[in-house]
Amino acid sequence: MTEVRLHRRVLSGAAFAGLAAAMVLVKLLPLGLNAGGWPVPDLLMCLLVAWMIRRPDLLPMPLVAAVFLWADLMLMRPPGLWAALAVLAGEWLRHRQRALRAAPLVAEPGLLAALMVAMVLAHWAVLAVLFVDQPRLGQQLLQVPVTVLAYPVVAALLQLGLGLRRHPVIEGFGRRAARA
Amino acid sequence: MAYGADNGTDHFRPVRRILLGLVLAGLVGLFLIWRIDSPRVERLRAAALDAVIPHVAWVMRPVTGLAQMAGSFQSYAALSEENRELRRELQQMQAWKEAALQLEQKNARLLDLNNVKLDPKLTFVTGSVLADSGSPFRQSVLLNVGARDGIRDGWAAMDGLGLVGRISGVGAQTARVVLLTDPASSIPVTIQPSGQKVILSGDNTALPRIAFLENPDLVRPGDRVVSSGDGGIFPAGILVGQVARGTDQRFRVRLAADYGRLEFLRVLRYGGPEAISDTGGLVGPTAALAPVQGPPPAPEVDR
Structure with a gap:
């Protein structure tokens, strides 16, 4: 049984890394080179939140850190800062997985929006304190609604394409109840 | 048991917390190093891109090509009109080209008369x-x-x-x-x-x-x-x-x-203008021994 679980773990880790790589590479396609276009959704954040809500046990924290750091390097962001925030957001979600199992489906985009606003604010504040040149806060926050709009697509892909479903809500009390 | 995977890791909670701290410290540390010594980390970034992008170019190029084709497909609707417009523009351009050629010849003659040396063509x-x-x-x-x-x-x-x-x-x-x-x-x-x-x-x-x-x-x-x-x-x-x-x-x-x-x-390819380093041979050796007057030589432009 452990072999099966290990197999599943490795496979799903590879799936996460592959999906993330595809999302970053799509962003890197030299298509919209005219400056001042529409903001594009941050698909990587959608992927992280959707996966963490569904199966946090299949997404180890070091993998999240590695993938987001790689994305930072690829996407010309200050390396490490956004990755650290993403890891924190992911662990925050992992910590609340029990409560999230019972949350309605509609709450997920709201959760993503709240998390992302907090992350953008923190990112902006740190860069502002360290006097790094950055775009205006409003411009950065514009990404949030676009990302929320893209969330259902990513969530559906995970749920239907990869078969990642939330664990059923646990009836009863205490940790032992989950093992029933 | 099937759904208890998250509980199985309870024993490792302190370990996990230490790991989280280490990872966060590493990421924030990298960010701070980037802030302090940006060129070094940017070189790392260039190396990372260099390691990845040429190897996935075979995927990205067809996708880019397809997307661009889709973009130009939309303009097929206005093709005939665009064609007509282009023909008209081309005719105007022919006139301009004729004028430009004549001017170029005239310019070359004048430059030749004046013995002007222009920049060598940039490669x-x-x-x-x-x-x-x-x-x-x-x-x-x-x-x-x-x-x-x-x-x-x-x-x-x-x-x-x-x-x-x-x-x-x-x-x-x-x-x-x-x-x-x-x-x-x-x-x-x-x-x-x-x-x-x-x-x-x-x-x-x-x-x-x-x-x-x-x-x-x-x-x-x-x-x-x-x-x-x-x-x-x-x-x-x-x-x-x-x-x-x-x-x-x-x-x-x-x-x-x-x-x-x-x-x-x-x-x-551009090496920058050549710096003029000395005063030339006009000033005699006695003057060269005298203390240098005027501003010190400009520092080399960092390239």
Whole structure:
């Protein structure tokens, strides 16, 4: 049984890394080179939140850190800062997985929006304190609604394409109840 | 048991917390190092891109091609009209071409009479665009030529017509071109015909701003903007675009390069103007022994 679980773990880790790589590479396609276009959704954040809500046990924290750091390097962001925030957001979600199992489906985009606003604010504040040149806060926050709009697509892909479903809500009390 | 996987890790909670702390410290540490010593980390970034992008170019190129085809497919609807318009424009161009040829011959004759030496023609390396910055707040593209092809930081990149940007960050097989529209881009340009020297700085919009304009009365929308070569980093006289007035009533530049279709870019080889190091042979040896008057020699331009 452990072999099966290990197999599943490795496979799903590879799936996460592959999906993330595809999302970053799509962003890197030299298509919209005219400056001042529409903001594009941050698909990587959608992927992280959707996966963490569904199966946090299949997404180890070091993998999240590695993938987001790689994305930072690829996407010309200050390396490490956004990755650290993403890891924190992911662990925050992992910590609340029990409560999230019972949350309605509609709450997920709201959760993503709240998390992302907090992350953008923190990112902006740190860069502002360290006097790094950055775009205006409003411009950065514009990404949030676009990302929320893209969330259902990513969530559906995970749920239907990869078969990642939330664990059923646990009836009863205490940790032992989950093992029933 | 099937759903109890998250509980199985309870024993490892302290370990996990330490691991989280270590990972966070590592990430934040890298960020701080980047803030303190940016070039070193940017070199790491260039190396990371260099390791990845050339190997996935075989996937990205077809996808880019397909997307561009889809984009041009939309314009098929207006094909006949566009065709007619192009024919009309071509006819006008023929007239212009004739005029230009005559002028070129005349110019050559005059230059010959005056015995003028112009700059030797700049040679260039052509690269194709592999990827863009991937961020809405950074305007740059990645070319498939790099240190292997002799590309160096600071060289100018242009498409067939106008200046596009400058090289910033060179890997072995790739080089990044910071476009003129990037907020970090500032280049010295001259506005023709008034000859005013200004700085063209990008601000993430399609039309970069003109900064440090001395006399706005001498500038009119439609004036040509060319690179001025000040600072010795850029070759002078490359077409940049035309002056336009933005919606905010500031002077901006409509770029001559077609930013919608950057596929191939020319990187101009440019070593900078040669520095004049001594006073020449006119001043005799006695004068050379005397203490040097005047400003010390200018420091080498960092390239």
